[in-house]
Amino acid sequence: MPTLRIYDQLLQFPLFQGMSRDDLEIIAGHIRFGFVKLSAGKPIIRIGEACTQLCFLINGTVKVETYGDERRYMVAEQVSAPYILQQEAIFGYYQSYTHNFTALTDVNLLTIAKEEVLRLLEDFLVFRLNMVNQFATQTQKQIHQIWRRSPLTLRDRLIRFLTQHCVYPAGPKTFYVLMERLAEELNDSRLNVSRVLNRLQNEGLLELHRGRIEIPQLERLLM
Numbered sequence: 485m486p487t488l489r490i491y492d493q494l495l496q497f498p499l500f501q502g503m504s505r506d507d508l509e510i511i512a513g514h515i516r517f518g519f520v521k522l523s524a525g526k527p528i529i530r531i532g533e534a535c536t537q538l539c540f541l542i543n544g545t546v547k548v549e550t551y552g553d554e555r556r557y558m559v560a561e562q563v564s565a566p567y568i569l570q571q572e573a574i575f576g577y578y579q580s581y582t583h584n585f586t587a588l589t590d591v592n593l594l595t596i597a598k599e600e601v602l603r604l605l606e607d608f609l610v611f612r613l614n615m616v617n618q619f620a621t622q623t624q625k626q627i628h629q630i631w632r633r634s635p636l637t638l639r640d641r642l643i644r645f646l647t648q649h650c651v652y653p654a655g656p657k658t659f660y661v662l663m664e665r666l667a668e669e670l671n672d673s674r675l676n677v678s679r680v681l682n683r684l685q686n687e688g689l690l691e692l693h694r695g696r697i698e699i700p701q702l703e704r705l706l707m
Contacts, residue, residue, distance in 0.1 A: 490517060493542050493594060496566035498618060503610045515604065518595035528569070528585040528593070535573035535581055537595045541565045544591030548651050549584040557661035557669075562588060563652050572622060574598060583651065639680050641670050643705050650702060659697040 490512040494500040500508065518537070522528060528546060529539070545564040552558070573581050596604070604611045629648065635641040645666075650657055663681075667674040681697070684690050689705055691698040699705065 490594075493540070496542065497540060497568060499568070499571075499611060499614045501614060503608065507608055507610070511604065511608070515596065515600050518593075518597070520593040520595065522587045522591050522593070524587050524589050526587045528587060528591070529581050529583070531581055531584050533581050535570065535579050535598075537597045538571055538574060538601055539569040540594040540596075541567040541569060542592050542594050544587065544589045546591060547584075547586045547588045549586070550582065550649070550651065556665050557659065559649050560658040560660070561650055561652060562655055565591075569593075572619065574601065575619075638670065638672055638676055639683070641672075642666075642677065642680055642684075645669060646697075646699065646705065647702060653706075654703040655701065657699040657702050659699070660695060661697065662695055 491505075491508050494508060494511065500511075503511075531549075531551070541563070543565050545562055546567075546569075548561050548563055550559045569585055570581055570583055573579055605615065606612075635644050646657070646659065647653060649659075663674050663678055667677045670677055681690070681692055684705075685692050689699070691700075
């Protein structure tokens with residue numbers, strides 16, 4: 485890929501925002517990049533794989549699948565470019581992916597190996613600050629969730645459960661979960677949970693199927 489094209493692609497991502505043109509030209513010319521093109525339906529990353537690189541989605545849409553610890557429910561959602569596939573997994577205690585990523589459309593990915601990421605962190609202050617800010621913001625949001633006021637109604641508890649179990653807080657989501665399991669997660673009866681879900685379906689906010697909940701636009705649940 486020509487240097488100018490790499491330069492344009494990098495500017496899509498927050499990690500490179502605020503860097504000078506000279507710095508970006510140095511990065512485009514001296515950092516080793518990988519380029520991957522996959523057709524729709526092809527797997528990209530699987531749960532448990534070691535994270536040895538940053539993987540930038542520069543074109544297309546991917547499906548993200550996340551499982552509960554007991555694998556008794558699963559969430560499937562879509563994310564589109566520009567997007568970094570689970571960048572937090574490259575550092576920390578658990579350096580493995582916790583989501584499945586599959587190409588929904590034809591996709592193009594740019595990759596930077598961990599040793600090259602370390603070079604970027606060492607040589608470019610803005611890149612280093614951008615990464616620290618991203619990790620800090622993610623941590624702050626997770627801490628804030630703990631201290632939010634507990635939902636007062638089952639409807640609100642259900643909506644919080646659905647939103648907290650998504651990677652991206654908007655767009656279409658599919659929850660593969662049995663009603664009994666969902667009731668356990670919400671600490672309420674199956675009947676009460678079913679009633680709330682049917683009300684949300686009547687409002688056009690979701691669709692109920694056997695063992696599956698389809699949410700056309702997650703953001704509408706939060707309005």
